[in-house]
Amino acid sequence: xxxxxxxTQMALQAWEMQIxxxxxxxxSQTDEELLKEIAPGKNRNxxxxxxxxxxxxxxxxxxxxxxxxxxxxxxxxxxxxDKAGFEMPDAAALRTAWKESNTQLSALFNQMSSEDWFSxxxxxxxxxxxxxxxxxxxxxxxxxxxxxAYHLGQMVLVK
Amino acid sequence: xxxxxxxTQMALQAWEMQIxxxxxxxxSQTDEELLKEIAPGKNRNxxxxxxxxxxxxxxxxxxxxxxxxxxxxxxxxxxxxDKAGFEMPDAAALRTAWKESNTQLSALFNQMSSEDWFSxxxxxxxxxxxxxxxxxxxxxxxxxxxxxAYHLGQMVLVK
Numbered sequence: 491x492x493x494x495x496x497x498t499q500m501a502l503q504a505w506e507m508q509i510x511x512x513x514x515x516x517x518s519q520t521d522e523e524l525l526k527e528i529a530p531g532k533n534r535n536x537x538x539x540x541x542x543x544x545x546x547x548x549x550x551x552x553x554x555x556x557x558x559x560x561x562x563x564x565x566x567x568x569x570x571x572d573k574a575g576f577e578m579p580d581a582a583a584l585r586t587a588w589k590e591s592n593t594q595l596s597a598l599f600n601q602m603s604s605e606d607w608f609s610x611x612x613x614x615x616x617x618x619x620x621x622x623x624x625x626x627x628x629x630x631x632x633x634x635x636x637x638x639a640y641h642l643g644q645m646v647l648v649k
Numbered sequence: 650x651x652x653x654x655x656x657t658q659m660a661l662q663a664w665e666m667q668i669x670x671x672x673x674x675x676x677s678q679t680d681e682e683l684l685k686e687i688a689p690g691k692n693r694n695x696x697x698x699x700x701x702x703x704x705x706x707x708x709x710x711x712x713x714x715x716x717x718x719x720x721x722x723x724x725x726x727x728x729x730x731d732k733a734g735f736e737m738p739d740a741a742a743l744r745t746a747w748k749e750s751n752t753q754l755s756a757l758f759n760q761m762s763s764e765d766w767f768s769x770x771x772x773x774x775x776x777x778x779x780x781x782x783x784x785x786x787x788x789x790x791x792x793x794x795x796x797x798a799y800h801l802g803q804m805v806l807v808k
Contacts (some may be wrong), residue, residue: 493652493653493767494652494656496767496782496783496785497652497653497656497787499783500783500785500787500788500791501791503783503788504788504791504792504795507792507795508795528688528806529687529688529689529691529806530688530689532688532806608652608655623655624655624658624659624662626655626659628656628659629659629662629663632659632660632663632791632794633663633666635791635795636663636666636667636794636795636798637798639795639796639798639799639802640798640799640801640802641802642799642802643798643799643800643801643802643803644802644803644806647687647688647691647803647806
């Protein structure tokens with residue numbers, strides 16, 4: 491196997507592992523549990539779930555892969571904190587969105603070549619990218635993988 | 650720059666970013682705050698701090714880089730849960746250990762060549778590694794990076 495393919499595979503495996511762990515945790519929770527705060531005064535897991543869907547979905551435009559599917563979640567789940575009065579989809583709708591979004595992202599990611607992953611994303615200029623080639627799409631995926639892990643660590647505290 | 654070097658650099662940057670974020674959070678906390686539970690009945694940040702030091706330190710033997718420095722923390726911080734009655738170093742000692750451990754790990758990691766990172770760790774057999782070359786030292790670092798992020802997400806909830 492070509493080295494570059496091995497890196498891409500490693501980063502994708504790390505991504506899929508966090509998504510899978512998060513999915514298993516969500517499946518273990520009732521809809522009512524998703525509406526509980528993870529700790530007194532803190533976010534509810536329903537909010538964290540919507541937040542992860544919206545943040546992950548944004549990789550589609552960042553990687554130049556087409557139109558985002560869940561930008562309508564940004565107001566309630568990225569731009570504003572939990573319990574700020576924004577209308578949210580219910581638990582069933584967010585569970586479906588979580589699964590469909592991850593299926594879509596996996597399909598898009600698996601179609602990308604190693605060269606694609608090592609190319610620049612849409613939020614960096616050609617000049618900056620020439621200076622810092624490590625700021626490529628794969629580095630965004632590594633960061634988003636850490637972001638899922640960060641919030642999964644919080645979600646499990648509800649138990 | 651060679652692709653393999655770029656990927657190693659990306660993974661090391663992701664690692665250093667989580668370590669740096671965690672260090673900044675720890676610096677923002679008093680010793681008393683480290684002794685508070687992150688949520689009622691949950692771990693204290695002093696425990697999570699010792700846990701991260703011990704787990705990260707274990708990469709030294711896993712990567713065949715010599716003797717571990719903090720294996721004496723395993724009993725209190727890995728093998729047993731918080732508040733199980735094991736003696737723990739105080740906050741000042743763990744803050745020092747956190748910094749010294751990360752300095753040591755960074756020095757060791759920066760001496761490793763890209764070839765080193767793509768070689769097998771000590772907990773996988775030659776046969777298994779031949780079948781799954783993505784299970785190399787760098788994949789362990791990616792997992793440990795996610796582990797730090799997971800617990801940092803928990804630590805910040807104390808605020």
